[in-house]
Amino acid sequence: MSDINNNKNFLLQQFMWIGISLGISFLISYYVQNPFISIPIIILIFILLSFYMRNRAMRKFGLSGQTMFGANNSVNYYCMSCGTKHNQHSCPRCGSKMKRVGT
Ligand SMILES: [Zn+2]
Structure with a gap:
């Protein structure tokens, strides 16, 4: 796809x-x-x-x-709680829904 x-x-x-x-x-x-x-x-x-x-x-x-x-698919998202880079609704590591945009 x-x-x-x-x-x-x-x-x-x-x-x-x-x-x-x-x-x-x-x-x-x-x-x-x-x-x-x-x-x-x-x-x-x-x-x-x-x-x-x-x-x-x-x-x-x-x-x-x-x-x-x-x-833009090249944008990365980082968890605001633990800093894990992820592209999901909530952080796979700590479950936080707060995230920030980074490159
Ligand atoms: Zn997290």
Whole structure:
């Protein structure tokens, strides 16, 4: 499996997610006329959706959500607790989810 195909699928999912969230926000602003109620609901749904999509993408590709912006596979991630270099959701050594980007 090449990285190019993975990136293409990942981009497609991002576009799909943008479409879904746009549709949801249109629906909510249509049904909830009061913007003081509809806007917080939309923001909440956006946050939940982005968490869901990020977790799904990470499980599928083993990538961190940060690569979404860089799309650079040469970036390394280091555990913030023990300094182990890893590319997983959580550190394989100590289990910490905190990590920093390095080269
Ligand atoms: Zn660690």
